[in-house]
Amino acid sequence: MAKPGEIQPRWWLVDAKDKIVGRLASDIAMILMGKHRPEYTPHVDMGDYVVVINAEKVVFTGKKWDQKEYRWYTGYPGQHSETARKRLQRHPTKILTEAVRRMLPKNKLAYKMLRKLKVYAGPEHPHQAQQPQWIELTKHRGVLTLKPVAAPGT
Template sequence: MAGTHYGTKTYIAKPGEIAEKWWLVDAADKTVGRLASDIAMVLMGKHRPTYTPHVLTGDAIVVINCEKVHFSGRKWEQKTYAWFTGYTRQRTVTAAKRQAANPDRILRDAVRRMLPKNKLATKMLARLKIYSGTVHPHQAQQPEPREMGVK
């Protein structure tokens, strides 16, 4: 019979079927882009063989020491973040000023822009917890240490 295929079925995860794990990532002395790329992959669930694009199959990540990330080159002075305020101009700020004011925003924005642009990305980003320093309130979830953002 031509055209029929009897073989193994493709596994499709259903919502709530995959148990989430909690990971603890130390961002000290890590490059922002490399770290954000690894974090985005785990939030999406692409590190698992059971990855399903339309289901939340990723894990939760707790990032500590976010104020100690670094950029390569002269990006602290040259990289700018721009946003529209509602008035007739765009506001811009350099990466160094944003780091001084909100150290978690640099990594959160980098990860957010690497996630898919849909409603599921909001739920993925909600599973990312970023903290300055080494103290975090997620001890009850028992996050396991995981190395990310290495070459």
């Protein structure tokens, strides 16, 4: 069992280009919760930092770009909603952030976990000092594997 303070979080860099939103979000949520670690303990924040680039290039399957609606309460009667296509134009990072947030546990640790997620619309990010490691998220028989890869262009 791990104790708070024993875990040293690592920084990972994920390219979201041409990745399906739900599948990518579930893999990122597993990393944020720390379930990829063998010493996983549910009541301890064991997650790593995840930097996601190219969030504006994620994809949905089927007709979800036009049929999926995002709704929120504005304080007035009736709620406001917009389609996924419109949300991508206005706030490209919110699609992936909301998908990951809804896959995290609904408890006090979820806020700490979500703060470790850094999503950027384009290929640039300000976290070079933390030296995030490029990874490719793969699953083999339902088990998430973090496969380190070389940075594109090197």
